[in-house]
Amino acid sequence: MSSSLILVIALSASVTGAPSLLAADTAPASATSELTTPKQRLDALFADLKRERDPEKAREISDRIRVEWQDSGSASVNLLMQWATKALEADRKATALDIFDQVIYLSPQYVEGWNQRATLHYRMGNYRKSMSDINQVLAIEPRHFGALAGMASILTAAGKDELALRAWEQFLEIYPADRQAQEQLGNLEEKFAGNRT
Structure with missing residues (x-):
């Protein structure tokens, strides 16, 4: 209301x-x-996300979850993340990578530090390093749907369709209204059905 x-x-x-x-x-x-702690707010948002079937409303909830993830609880780390974003906007990937390294060193339990570095590694074609960072993200926050989508993309590119299918299934357990994830899962299921016939 x-x-x-x-x-x-x-x-x-x-x-x-x-x-x-x-x-x-x-x-x-x-x-x-x-709901004053970040964990309480996230738990409530994830419960809402799991129940929501309307894709637009679900996207709004997922955006609120991302906002919660972005706040590290440290002004210094938040500032470093802003600098990394500006470095990426200026296409200075090496600088951004150095800043993400500092963020992770200063705040190893900050999930978005790991996630943003994983995303950058992915963009740079460092899939092994990206997957390593994704594993760290999921160790800290197993409900990180963005990391699961990244994992599924890497697995698909590597031809590991069965593992990619499992990653999309996990994603949809958390975020069932995401149409793109539904499509990706459907495509993989069709591929497996075609292989069986």
């Missing part, structure tokens, strides 16, 4: 003298605001 709708209901409740309506409508908002 939007905050403006809650405000309208609150104002109408005070005018009509219906405090029970106000209490009922503000209860979910206060329950959500009690």
Whole structure:
């Protein structure tokens, strides 16, 4: 429920003298605001993502998850990540790689440091290094759907279709409404069905 709708209901409740309506409508908002730790917020978002069947709404939830992942909890690490992003925008991959190395050294449990370095290794064609970083991402956050998609892409490129299929299945366990993942899984399943006949 939007905050403006809650405000309208609150104002109408005070005018009509219906405090029970106000209490009922503000209860979910206060329950959500009690999710103060990043883990609690992520757990709630992942539960929502798993239930959501509408692709657009699911994308909004996945974007909120990405925002949660981006915050390292350290101003220094967040600044380094901004510098790495600027280096990538300027096509200075080696500089960005050095910065990601520093991020991982300073904050080895920060999942996006590993994930962004994995993505950069992938873009540079360093698939083995990318896969190593993806494994670190999944050790820290097994629900990291972005890392699972990267893993599936690398496995497909390497001709390891059965393992890629499993990675897409894991992805869809976490993020069932993603159409691209559904397509990728469908293509692999068709390929296996064709091989069996």
